[in-house]
Amino acid sequence: MGSISKIAQQAMMQPQEALMAVGKSKNSLTIGIPKEVSFQENRIALTPLSVALLIENGHKVILESNAGAGSNFLDQHYSEQGALIVYSSEEVYKADLIIKVASPTLEEVSLMKTGQVLFSSQQPSMMDLAVLQSLIKKKVTALSYEYLQDEGCHLTVVRAMSEIVGATAVLIAAEYLSNVFDGKGLMLGGVTGVPPTEMVIIGAGTVGEFAARTAIALGAQVKVFDSSVYRLRRLQNNVGSRVFTSVIQPIVLNKAVRSCDVVIGALRAVNGRSPCIISEETVSQMKPNSVLIDVSIDQGGCFETSEVTSHDKPVFRKYDVIHYCVPNIASRVARTATYALTNIFSPILLQIGEAGGMNKMIWANQGIRSAIYLYQGNLTNKDMANKFNLPAKDLDLIIVSNL
Numbered sequence: 001m002g003s004i005s006k007i008a009q010q011a012m013m014q015p016q017e018a019l020m021a022v023g024k025s026k027n028s029l030t031i032g033i034p035k036e037v038s039f040q041e042n043r044i045a046l047t048p049l050s051v052a053l054l055i056e057n058g059h060k061v062i063l064e065s066n067a068g069a070g071s072n073f074l075d076q077h078y079s080e081q082g083a084l085i086v087y088s089s090e091e092v093y094k095a096d097l098i099i100k101v102a103s104p105t106l107e108e109v110s111l112m113k114t115g116q117v118l119f120s121s122q123q124p125s126m127m128d129l130a131v132l133q134s135l136i137k138k139k140v141t142a143l144s145y146e147y148l149q150d151e152g153c154h155l156t157v158v159r160a161m162s163e164i165v166g167a168t169a170v171l172i173a174a175e176y177l178s179n180v181f182d183g184k185g186l187m188l189g190g191v192t193g194v195p196p197t198e199m200v201i202i203g204a205g206t207v208g209e210f211a212a213r214t215a216i217a218l219g220a221q222v223k224v225f226d227s228s229v230y231r232l233r234r235l236q237n238n239v240g241s242r243v244f245t246s247v248i249q250p251i252v253l254n255k256a257v258r259s260c261d262v263v264i265g266a267l268r269a270v271n272g273r274s275p276c277i278i279s280e281e282t283v284s285q286m287k288p289n290s291v292l293i294d295v296s297i298d299q300g301g302c303f304e305t306s307e308v309t310s311h312d313k314p315v316f317r318k319y320d321v322i323h324y325c326v327p328n329i330a331s332r333v334a335r336t337a338t339y340a341l342t343n344i345f346s347p348i349l350l351q352i353g354e355a356g357g358m359n360k361m362i363w364a365n366q367g368i369r370s371a372i373y374l375y376q377g378n379l380t381n382k383d384m385a386n387k388f389n390l391p392a393k394d395l396d397l398i399i400v401s402n403l
Contacts, residue, residue, distance in 0.1 A: 027352070027353050027355070027356045027357045028058045028059055028060070028353065029054075029059045029060070029096060029097055029349065029352060029353050030059070030060045030062065030094075030095045030096045030097070031046075031054065031059060031060065031061045031062070031095055031096075031097050031098075031099060031349065032061075032062045032063075032064075032092040032093060032094070032095030032097065032098045032099070033045060033046060033061065033062070033063045033064065033067050033083075033092065033098075033099055033100065034064045034067065034089055034092045034093065034098065034100055034108065035064040035065070035066055035067040035089070036067070036070070036100060036101060036102050037102075037105060037107070037108065038102035038103070038105070039310070040310060040311045040312075040328060040331055041070070041101055041102040041328065041331055042070025042071060042331040042334035043070065043071060043101045043330065043331055043334045043337045043338050043341060044067055044068045044070070044071050044073065044101065044334075044338050044341075045099045045100060045101055045119070045338075045341055045342065045345050046061075046099065046341075046342050046345060046346065047068075047073065047338060047339060047342045048068075048073060048077040048078050048080070048081045048083075049081065050342040050345070050346040051063075051078055051081045051082065051083045052081035052082060053346055053350070054346065054349060054350065055081065055082040055083070057350055057353060058353070059349070059353060060084070060095075061078075061082070061083040061084065062083070062084045062086055062091065062092050062094070062095050063075070063078050063083045063084065063085055063086070063092070064085075064086060064087075064088075064089060064091075064092045065085055065086065065087045068338075070331070070334050071334040071335045071337075071338040072334075072335055073335075073338075089108070089111055090111055093108075093111040093112055093113065093116075094113065095116075096116065096117060097116070097117040097118075097119070097349075097352075097358070098112065098116060098117070098118050098119065098120075099119040099120075099345060099349070100118075100119070100120045101120065101121060101341070102120065102121055103120050103121050103122045103123070103126065103127070103131070104118065104120055104131060104135070105131070106128070106130055106131055106134060109131055109134040109135055109138065109140075110134070112135075112138055112140060113138070114138050114139050115138075115139050115140070115141075115376065116138065116140050116141075117140070117141045117142075117143075117358045118135070118140055118141070118142040118143065119142075119143050119145075119345070120142070120143075120144070120145070121144065121145045121146065121157075122142070122144035122145070122146065122373060123144075123146050123298070123299075124146075124381065124383040124384045124387050125269070125273065125299060125300075125387075126298070127384060127387065129388050132379070132384065132388065135374055135377075136374065136377045136378075136379065137377070138377070139376050139377035140374055140376075140377065141358060141362075141372065141374060141375050141376055142372070142373055142374040143368065143371045143372055143373070144371050144372075144373050144381070145157035145158070145371070146158060146371075147370050147371040147373070147381070148344070148367060148368070148370070148371040149366070149367035149370050149371070150344075150367055151367065153367075156344050156367075157341065157344055158206075159206050160340040160341070160343075160344060161330045161337065161340070162205065162206035162207045162210070163206055163210045163340075164210075164329075164330050164333060164336060164337055164340060165207050165210075165295055165329045165330055166206065166207040166208065166209065166210025166211040166212075166213075166214065166266070166295075167210045167211070167213070167214045168329055168330070168332060168333055169207070169211050169264050169266075169293050169295055169329060170188070170199075170211050170214040170215045170218065170220075170262075170264070171214070172293060172324055172329070172332075173188060173199070173262040173264070173291045173293055173324075174187075174188035174218070176291045176315065176322050176324065177197065177261060177262065177289075177291055181315070181322070182289075183289050183291065183322065184261065184288075184289040184290075186261060188215070188218050188219075188220055188262070189215075189218040189219030189220050190219055190220075191219075196219050196220055196221045197220045197221065197261045197262065198220070198221045198223070198259065198260040198261050198262075199215050199220045199221065199222050199223070199260060199261065199262040199263070199264070200222075200223045200224075200225065200253075200256045200257055200260045200262070200263045200264070201215075201222060201223070201224045201225070201263075201264045201266060202225050202226070202248070202253070202263070202264065202265050202266060202267055202277065202278070202302060203225075203226055203265065203266035203267040203268065203295075203296075203302075204224050204225075204226035204228065204231040204232045204234070204235040204245070205226075205231060205266060205268055207264075207266035207268075207295050208224060208226070208235060208264075208266045209234075209235045209238055209239065211264050211266065212224055212235060212239050212243055213239055216239065216241060216243070220262075221244075222243050222244065223243075223244040223245075223246070223256050223260070224243055224244065224245045224246075225245075225246050225247070225248050225252075225253050225256070226245075226247065226248065226267075227247060227248045228247075229247060232245040232246075232247070248277065250277075253277070253278075254278075254279075254282045257278060257282055257283075257286060258282060258285045258286055258287075259287070260286075260287075260290065261287065261290055261291065262290065262291045262292075262293070263278075263286075263290070263291075263292050263293070264293045264295060265278070265292075265293065265294045265295060265296050265301070265302040265303055265306075266295045266296060267296050267302045268296065268299065269296075269299045269300075273299055273300040274296040274299040274300050274301065274302050275302060276300070276301065276302055276303070276304055277302055278302060278303045278304065279304050280304040280305050283303060283304065283305045283318065283319055283321055284319040286319065286321050288320040288321075289320060289321075289322065290321050290322070291321075291322045291324065292305075292306075292321050292322065292323050292324070293324045293325075294306040294323070294324070294325045295329065297325040297326070297327050298327035298328070301325065303323075305318050305319070305321075305323060306323065306325045307323070307325060308325055308326075308327060309323070309324070309325045309326050310326060311326055311328075311331065311332060314326050348368070351365070359399070362375070362395075362399060363399050369395060369396075372395055375393075375395055375398055375399070376398075378393045378398055379391070379392050379393065380392060380393055380394070380395040380398070
C-alpha cells in the first residue's frame with residue numbers, strides 16, 4: 001500500500017505542463033487525396049462528410065481537383081467542409097499520409113516523398129516490381145486494403161467490395177438478359193405461371209452469398225457450387241432459405257452451366273491465379289444469349305473463354321454467349337462503393353491521430369499490422385516477397401526494435 005501512495009504523491013507533485021503534455025498525445029495528420037489515374041477507377045476513399053469529421057478533429061485534408069468527380073462529389077462539396085483543393089498532383093503528394101483507391105503507378109510513386117505513409121489497394125498478383133522497388137527506395141510505409149482486417153479478423157475492405165460486386169453482378173445479368181442489350185428478352189426471376197430464370201453461381205464466398213441473396217429476392221432459381229462444404233453451409237445459413245448447393249463435381253457443374261440462363265464465376269484465389277474450371281467446350285454448349293459474368297477476371301478468371309473487358313465496352317460474344325468480364329465492377333456503382341470505403345477509413349484515420357502517429361497505430365492494432373506490406377522501406381508481406389523472390393522481414397520484430 002505504501003508504495004502505491006508514494007506513486008500517487010509523485011503524480012500530484014508533477015508540474016501541470018507535464019500532465020498537459022500527456023493529454024496532448026494526439027497527432028495532427030496531413031492527409032492527401034490524389035485524383036485516380038488508373039483506368040476507369042471512379043471511387044474515392046473519403047466522402048465530404050468524412051473529410052469534415054477529420055478536419056473537426058484537427059487534421060488537414062488536401063484534395064486534388066476533381067478527385068471525387070467519378071463518384072459525383074464536386075470540389076465545392078469538399079471545400080465547404082474545409083478541405084484544401086489543389087490543382088496539381090505534386091501539391092497533394094506533399095502530405096504526410098496519402099489515401100487512394102487504386103494501387104500506385106510508377107509516376108505516382110515518383111511524386112511521393114521519403115518516409116511517406118500510403119493507403120491503397122495492392123494485390124500481390126497484380127503488383128509491378130518496378131513500383132515496389134521505387135516504394136522501397138523512398139522508405140515508404142504502405143498498407144494494402146486486400147489484407148486490412150477488422151476487429152473480427154475479417155478482410156473488411158474485401159468484404160465490403162464483395163458485397164457490392166455480388167449484388168451488382170446479378171443486376172448486370174438482369175440487364176443483359178433483357179431485349180435492351182440484344183439478350184434473350186427474359187425478366188430475371190419470372191412471374192406467376194412463367195418458369196423462373198436459372199442462375200448458377202460458382203463460389204460461395206461473400207460475392208457468391210450476396211449474388212445469391214439478390215437473385216433469390218428477384219425470384220430466380222439459384223444453384224451454388226463451391227469446393228468447400230463449410231462455405232456452402234455458411235451461405236445456406238446466411239441466406240436464410242434453402243438453396244441448391246453442391247461441391248464442385250465437373251459432371252454436375254457442367255450440366256448445370258449448360259442448361260442455365262446466367263452463370264456468375266466468383267471463385268477467389270488465396271494467392272495468385274483463380275482456378276479456371278469451366279472449359280471452352282462447356283461454354284460452347286450453353287444456351288444461345290446466355291449471360292456469363294466473370295467476377296474473378298482480376299485474378300485470371302474462372303472461365304476458359306474469359307477476356308478482360310472495360311466499362312466502356314463491357315461485353316463480347318463467344319459461341320453466342322454474352323461474356324461480361326470487367327475487373328472493377330464496384331466502380332460501376334462508385335458512389336455506393338465510396339460510402340462503403342469511407343466507413344472503414346474514417347475511423348482508422350481518426351485512430352491514427354489518437355494513437356499519436358502511424359507507427360504507434362501499427363503497434364496497437366493487429367488489423368492494421370496485418371495490412372502493412374512495407375514498413376519504412378522494408379518488405380514485410382510474404383506473398384509479395386515470394387512473387388518477386390525477395391526476402392521478407394518480420395514486421396513485429398522491426399517495430400519492437402524501433403520502440
